[in-house]
Amino acid sequence: MVTALLALAAVLTAYEITVYSLIVSQGDQAVVETSSMDYLSAVRESDDEVEINFQVTYIDAIKEFATIEYDLRLFGAWGYLEADNASTATVTKSFSVQISASGNGRDPANSIASELKLVDGQRIGGFEAPVSLYPCADLKGTGDTSKSSSAYPLDAYCFDVIANTYALDSTGNHDSVEPPPVTWLYHYGSGLDGYTITFERIPYFTNPETDACYDWAQKADSGFPCSISEDANAGYSRVRGRIERASVVQVFTWVVLGMIVLAAGCAILMTISVLSRSTAPALEGLAFLAALLFAVQPLRGALPDAPPVGIQSDVLLFYPAILAILTCLAIQVVLWVRRGPAQRE
Numbered sequence: 001m002v003t004a005l006l007a008l009a010a011v012l013t014a015y016e017i018t019v020y021s022l023i024v025s026q027g028d029q030a031v032v033e034t035s036s037m038d039y040l041s042a043v044r045e046s047d048d049e050v051e052i053n054f055q056v057t058y059i060d061a062i063k064e065f066a067t068i069e070y071d072l073r074l075f076g077a078w079g080y081l082e083a084d085n086a087s088t089a090t091v092t093k094s095f096s097v098q099i100s101a102s103g104n105g106r107d108p109a110n111s112i113a114s115e116l117k118l119v120d121g122q123r124i125g126g127f128e129a130p131v132s133l134y135p136c137a138d139l140k141g142t143g144d145t146s147k148s149s150s151a152y153p154l155d156a157y158c159f160d161v162i163a164n165t166y167a168l169d170s171t172g173n174h175d176s177v178e179p180p181p182v183t184w185l186y187h188y189g190s191g192l193d194g195y196t197i198t199f200e201r202i203p204y205f206t207n208p209e210t211d212a213c214y215d216w217a218q219k220a221d222s223g224f225p226c227s228i229s230e231d232a233n234a235g236y237s238r239v240r241g242r243i244e245r246a247s248v249v250q251v252f253t254w255v256v257l258g259m260i261v262l263a264a265g266c267a268i269l270m271t272i273s274v275l276s277r278s279t280a281p282a283l284e285g286l287a288f289l290a291a292l293l294f295a296v297q298p299l300r301g302a303l304p305d306a307p308p309v310g311i312q313s314d315v316l317l318f319y320p321a322i323l324a325i326l327t328c329l330a331i332q333v334v335l336w337v338r339r340g341p342a343q344r345e
Contacts, residue, residue, distance in 0.1 A: 029191075030191025031197050033199045034201075037200070040229055042182075042229060048076030048181055050097065050165050052186065053186050054239075056189060056197060056241070057192075058192075059192060061307075064157060065132055068128065069189075074091065078091065078181045079092045090123050090124075091121065095168055096116065098165075099114050100114075131159045135157070136242060152307045152313065154250070155244075156242060157243045164180075166180045196244050196247075197242065197244075201240075203225070203231060204236035205224055253303055256302055257317050260318060263292050263295065263325065266292070274332060280335050286332055289328060
């Protein structure tokens with residue numbers, strides 16, 4: 001009777017969680033953009049602009065990197081979009097664009113950058129580049145203790161999309177006289193299934209440890225911008241992204257982990273029942289426990305983006321469940337081997 005009630009409670013709980021996950025998923029957004037991502041009026045009204053469109057096309061939370069797809073849109077003196085192919089632009093004024101990964105300490109001054117030197121008459125299309133993910137806990141004031149994929153499914157990662165442009169002279173070097181193009185990073189993607197990505201535009205020379213502009217950049221005579229509007233006019237643009245697993249993925253993960261715990265609970269309950277009766281277990285019960293032992297691992301593998309072995313939920317839930325089922329099986333096997341003559345017939 002007790003076992004039947006527990007089974008019924010487990011089924012009802014699973015049903016309620018499933019319904020809840022469906023309700024939660026309705027409010028999930030694959031991409032969330034803060035108001036800082038909106039176009040500045042000065043940028044929108046600019047005739048000469050280099051717009052760098054980007055979208056996240058791939059995420060590897062285990063190796064902690066993402067792939068970003070870029071697409072340049074040139075306007076005014078710097079180039080134009082081809083009429084028959086909007087994803088291809090033709091350069092009419094030579095300039096260079098640097099796309100940076102997160103880099104050491106996320107400081108644009110020492111980050112790893114890919115540089116494209118575009119000369120007059122050159123055609124440029126889309127391209128991809130990797131970007132490093134780093135723990136969001138490194139950011140001041142986030143209160144996020146997530147370190148890496150070990151916190152699955154509550155893991156969170158941040159990354160920076162960093163770009164700067166400058167004019168080139170006739171020799172292909174930095175033209176210190178010609179002002180850089182107005183530069184703006186613009187996200188145009190729809191996100192990735194199973195993840196929520198939040199984008200926020202920040203000043204180019206933001207120090208992640210203080211979440212404010214570097215001290216040396218704030219000096220009046222530094223010549224470096226310390227605001228988003230100043231960045232755009234100086235050829236700089238920087239967007240911070242935060243990657244989290246979608247709510248429906250988190251709920252489904254907890255459901256699967258709950259099923260693993262439930263399996264261990266059933267094994268313990270069966271063993272307690274056998275011990276309380278002081279009778280040898282039935283072969284059917286032993287077969288059930290053996291099947292349960294081998295059924296738990298596929299449940300672990302059914303987790304979304306199945307993380308590597310050793311995450312926190314493994315230590316707290318999966319390994320103890322395996323150990324509990326194995327221990328219960330061993331106890332009942334010993335009882336079955338030591339059964340009396342009357343029980344053998």
